[in-house]
Amino acid sequence: MCNQAADPEILLAWYDIHARDLPWRVPPGADLRADPYAVWLSEVMLQQTTVAAVRKYFLDFTDRWPTVSDLAAADDDAVMAAWAGLGYYARARNLLKCARVVARDLDGRFPDTEAGLRDLPGIGPYTAAAIAAIAFERPATVLDGNVERVMARIHAVEAPLPGAKETLRGLAAALTPAARPGDYAQAVMDLGATICTPRNPACGICPWRQPCRARDLGIAETLPRKTPKAAKPVRRGIVYFAQRSDGAVLLERRPDKGLLGGMLGLPGGPWAEGEIVAAPPLEADWQITAGAVRHTFTHFHLILDVAMAPVDEGIEALTGRFFTPEEAGPDDLPTVMRKAYQFAAGQHRPSKVPKTDIA
Template sequence: MRDEQITAALLDWYDRHARVMPWRVGPGERRAGVRPDPYAVWLSEVMLQQTTVAAVRDYFRRFTARWPTVGDLAAAEDGDVMGEWAGLGYYARARNLLKCARVVAGEHGGRFPDSRAELLKLPGIGPYTASAVAAIAFDRPETVLDGNVERVISRLRLVETPLPAAKPELTDLAGELTPVERPGDYAQAVMDLGATICTPKSPACGICPWREPCLARAAGVQADLPRKAPKKAKPVRYGIAYLARRADGAWLLERRPESGLLGGMLGWPGSEWGEAPEEAPPVAAEWQDVGAEVRHTFTHFHLRLALRVAEVPEGVRPERGSFLPRDRFRPSDLPTVMRKAFDLAATARRD
């Protein structure tokens, strides 16, 4: 099959099987003249990085209900946005989300640039997101390469070079199939194909629109691709978190520095994370060891977090952080690792 026939087969499949998503303008709507909202496309693409569609749906709905436009998001309080983001992880994305929204609102009149080159100039937008927004929101013929597309193309073209070294080759091969007509639909179609048919395990080759031209299927190695270079073992870091509750129910929290892990997020005061953390209580109190540890994995390391809890009287002044009144404290506003600490400490108290 020629490249244009392969592309046409996929678009025909997408017209019948496109997934319904709250940020997506489906193929039928596009044919009727409905255009995607660049804000919705950009927001969803940022949220979807390192995260599943199932996890993102409710976050997207809450964000767009609270901040319907990029101007609304630009005017939001940092803490409110970080609180709504809590649980999605990779919190640098949330900080960059605000930076980008404010540049779009302040320097571009609330309108996203419509080309990949201009989108790349915005804070927090890298090559993948720029290509995705340009293609999906503005129908630019840009090559979109995420994990799903890497898998689909590696199988279709029988690319056995391990990832990540194979990325340049896969980008070139994916670009050969990107059409001038309907590039936005095509970008979403190939991602849908990887998510629903050409899955990591047990791909459903019998119902795949690309089963005939797929070289990996012909060779019987489709389940073995893409190959990946062995991952290095992640190191383990240790730390201590201090959970202090005042007599009136207020909790002692501190906002982490803007740069670094969990930047700008509320969390429990604690020690540095390393091989042998030193005690660093934020307030004088009779601290009790919970006797259990939080276990959490970040991109580059595993964290083991010991917990100390204490009840403190009203009027005490902490060396770090500040007390958040009980009626303003929501555990759901905490990043996942800090929420794990809260839940574990609560369980220990009940026991």
């Protein structure tokens, strides 16, 4: 049976030895304060994205824009292109808004309190707590998926998420120490990421194995429980790949609001669960490729047909403009559009269909 409460000091001692080496992190024991810009940038990038995916993006961003003022002065298109592939593109738009507020109104300095941080664009409760704790040593309660899982198991909380979130927040707050809160926040996240994993948790080497009630009950791997999600709907759409003889491809800037807001992409019609709505961007001998592009967003699956047409130089499009390969290519596009671009670029003999099918 469990015979002790979870002790933050035990976890911190574990973290001092086993902390992950991350490019935005100050290692435990170093006589340095974490850079608020690096903490903020990494936390925004890490939302809904893995550490492995973020590492390269973080290094690229901080190489190009070493400070928040550098980022604030950056060209919007350059930032959006650098973000391409990370997904959840509203984060990139808010990143620029936040950087500009900090640079313009706060002399390039982030607020050092949760309340002040939450006043900035794109910074919610979790990100504010993470920055306050890690960069400013505030005893803030950081609650991400890793921390939720650790708290649910330590305390054997069987109520499902998302309803149990505030219970887990309270339990996390009760354990947050006044000393070394930044290291502690990162320690709990590291514990969840490396030991208390969703599947096959390594309970035998966990520093909190003794006080863990879920381990004692033999239910650790079943927690946290989650309310079943409804099946994702399937939407369909069509995009148009028009390429000139000089290699330039027709691209359009999507509206700032909505999915992929502000990003470059192939022009196309709306995405809907019903019949595909065609919206050719110019008059051409459009041909549908054999096969389709598939992509999954948070709330739905998407199937995109791809229509192709060679076009003459000088032709006017109803939307967007032609970008040469030097101006923009597939690497500058969000993932779903990159898939469609590369799919179309790899097609040599698309299957011709009557124009009435796509007009």
